[in-house]
Amino acid sequence: MKKLINDPAKTVDEGVAGFAAAHSDLVRVVIDPPFVVVRADAPVAGKVGLVSGGGSGHEPLHAGFVGHGMLDAAVPGAMFTSPTPDPILEATKQVDAGAGVLHIVKNYTGDVLNFETAADLALAEGIEVQSVIVDDDVAVKDSLYTAGRRGVAGTMLVEKLAGAAAERGDSLDRVAEIARTVNSQVRSMGLALAPCTVPHAGEPSFELGEDEVEIGIGIHGEPGRARIALEPADRLVDRLIEPILEDLPFAKDDRVVLLVNGMGGTPMSELYIVFRRAAEVLAERGIDLARSLVGSYVTSLEMQGVSITLLKVDDDLLDLYDAPVHTAALRWGR
Amino acid sequence: MSGLDGAWTRRWIEAVVAEIATRKSELTALDRAIGDGDHGENLDRGFQAVLGKLDALDDAPTPGAVLKLVATTLISTVGGAAGPLYGTAFLKAAMAAGDRPELDATGLVEVLTAARDGIVARGKAEPNDKTMVDAWSPAVEAAGAAGDDVRAVLEAAASAAAEGAIATEPLVAHKGRASYLGERAIGHRDPGAESTALILRVAADTR
Numbered sequence: 001m002k003k004l005i006n007d008p009a010k011t012v013d014e015g016v017a018g019f020a021a022a023h024s025d026l027v028r029v030v031i032d033p034p035f036v037v038v039r040a041d042a043p044v045a046g047k048v049g050l051v052s053g054g055g056s057g058h059e060p061l062h063a064g065f066v067g068h069g070m071l072d073a074a075v076p077g078a079m080f081t082s083p084t085p086d087p088i089l090e091a092t093k094q095v096d097a098g099a100g101v102l103h104i105v106k107n108y109t110g111d112v113l114n115f116e117t118a119a120d121l122a123l124a125e126g127i128e129v130q131s132v133i134v135d136d137d138v139a140v141k142d143s144l145y146t147a148g149r150r151g152v153a154g155t156m157l158v159e160k161l162a163g164a165a166a167e168r169g170d171s172l173d174r175v176a177e178i179a180r181t182v183n184s185q186v187r188s189m190g191l192a193l194a195p196c197t198v199p200h201a202g203e204p205s206f207e208l209g210e211d212e213v214e215i216g217i218g219i220h221g222e223p224g225r226a227r228i229a230l231e232p233a234d235r236l237v238d239r240l241i242e243p244i245l246e247d248l249p250f251a252k253d254d255r256v257v258l259l260v261n262g263m264g265g266t267p268m269s270e271l272y273i274v275f276r277r278a279a280e281v282l283a284e285r286g287i288d289l290a291r292s293l294v295g296s297y298v299t300s301l302e303m304q305g306v307s308i309t310l311l312k313v314d315d316d317l318l319d320l321y322d323a324p325v326h327t328a329a330l331r332w333g334r
Numbered sequence: 335m336s337g338l339d340g341a342w343t344r345r346w347i348e349a350v351v352a353e354i355a356t357r358k359s360e361l362t363a364l365d366r367a368i369g370d371g372d373h374g375e376n377l378d379r380g381f382q383a384v385l386g387k388l389d390a391l392d393d394a395p396t397p398g399a400v401l402k403l404v405a406t407t408l409i410s411t412v413g414g415a416a417g418p419l420y421g422t423a424f425l426k427a428a429m430a431a432g433d434r435p436e437l438d439a440t441g442l443v444e445v446l447t448a449a450r451d452g453i454v455a456r457g458k459a460e461p462n463d464k465t466m467v468d469a470w471s472p473a474v475e476a477a478g479a480a481g482d483d484v485r486a487v488l489e490a491a492a493s494a495a496a497e498g499a500i501a502t503e504p505l506v507a508h509k510g511r512a513s514y515l516g517e518r519a520i521g522h523r524d525p526g527a528e529s530t531a532l533i534l535r536v537a538a539d540t541r
Contacts, residue, residue, distance in 0.1 A: 033410070055413075055414075077413050077414075078372070078375075078376070078379075078413055079372070080370050080371075080372060081370075081372050081376055081413040081414045082413045082414050082415070082417075083413055084409065084410050084411060084412065084413045084417055085409060085410070085418075086410045108415075108511070109415040109457070109509065109510045109511070110413065110414035110415040110416075110417070110418075113415055113417075113418035113419070113456060113457070114413065114417065114418055116418075117409065117418055140514060146508065146513035146514055147509055147510055147511070147513045147514075150514070198370075198371060198372065200372075200375055201362065201366065201371045201372070201375075203366070205366065205370070205371055218511075218514060220370045220511070221370070222370070222511055222514045222515075223514060223515055223518060224514075
């Protein structure tokens with residue numbers, strides 16, 4: 001294992017400390033209980049508070065999305081491990097301005113259980129909390145016999161659009177409804193060329209042969225639909241985008257946001273090769289590419305891989321996408 | 335010994351802390367095969383925190399007081415799925431133990447049953463879903479049939495949990511991250527069932 005770390009046990013602590021130092025204009029960091037990254041001006045009077053969180057290792061998700069127009073707080077857990085209820089409760093209290101708080105939770109057993117517990121505790125303290133579970137990963141076929149579809153890169157779009165709705169003053173019910181609508185209209189699928197190594201584990205999270213690709217990978221290295229031999233990028237893009245298009249399904253004349261997301265160890269140049277083919281497929285199907293986003297936003301440490309996300313939008317959702325945002329990892333219009 | 339008192343409960347938890355520290359790599363290796371490779375580390379972090387808080391207890395705590403301390407500490411330190419699940423188990427066990435100074439065989443069975451029921455309610459797993467329920471459920475059944483000797487109840491629960499953990503190996507998982515593996519989970523033991531077996535084995539071996 002070769003990493004830019006000092007001590008495997010301190011990777012999250014030192015990373016959060018660095019984030020706080022770099023972005024003190026945007027956030028403040030609560031260290032007890034560890035850790036809560038809070039928007040610098042929270043609680044914002046009259047505004048619904050948005051809290052998300054989950055295991056660390058997916059940066060810039062979620063702390064990188066704390067700021068104007070997106071999240072009010074992020075709760076980073078240990079590496080690939082859900083945070084405990086204490087910091088989630090603390091985050092909820094820090095951002096509650098009396099208009100209620102929305103929890104945005106990726107669909108993993110640990111995240112769901114810890115956020116549920118925190119929401120119960122918050123309700124006991126008189127804070128109105130609603131929760132939205134994000135499960136955009138089409139790679140998981142059979143939700144009946146699994147923990148259900150996973151929350152992956154589509155999560156950042158839920159956070160962006162719900163964040164914009166909260167910023168313009170929508171009620172908790174309305175912000176939650178928008179978050180659920182976005183989740184119901186967003187689909188993602190990813191692949192990995194090489195695994196990642198969790199620092200304290202010291203060994204790769206899974207084995208992948210030199211010429212093998214895992215199609216449908218999860219953001220913690222969970223297996224997907226199939227392990228196949230490496231192919232040209234265009235063919236691999238087709239293997240990701242076709243199941244996405246079929247799933248919603250996306251149809252001719254639909255307007256979409258296309259997110260091509262790097263998993264942490266993939267160069268931008270390759271992400272654009274992926275984007276090129278994905279846009280080509282959309283054009284072939286008569287689907288209107290309304291907005292594009294390319295970058296490493298929902299990562300899996302240094303995993304080499306990519307995910308494709310499509311969100312179907314209407315005028316209102318597109319307005320929310322375009323609304324000003326000012327966070328460490330996403331900034332436009334402001 | 336007639337019943338299990340607070341001092342015994344504390345010795346048991348201290349022995350669990352030591353055993354998890356010894357076997358955390360093994361638990362993590364099981365988790366790496368079908369989960370996300372952190373079960374041993376997460377439990378170790380939680381139980382080390384428990385160890386640091388045991389001295390804050392009264393000189394003669396009840397079993398329920400020790401169990402409650404374990405519950406709140408695990409909930410606030412472990413994270414993942416194991417934190418809320420074990421935390422709930424110990425919390426329900428503490429509530430079942432109540433203020434009793436000692437647990438006899440009947441009381442112990444009530445405590446074990448409450449722990450299992452708490453895990454089932456929180457995680458919504460059923461038997462044969464390849465989860466810790468597959469160790470807890472046979473343990474509770476065996477404990478209930480073991481008679482009125484508290485030692486025999488502990489031994490029955492520990493043995494049944496160990497067999498239950500082994501019996502998860504041929505199963506396909508229906509809960510948690512292992513469920514995404516489908517048939518690829520076959521042949522691997524569930525880490526939560528194994529840590530359950532560990533905790534109950536240490537209980538049977540604690541004098």
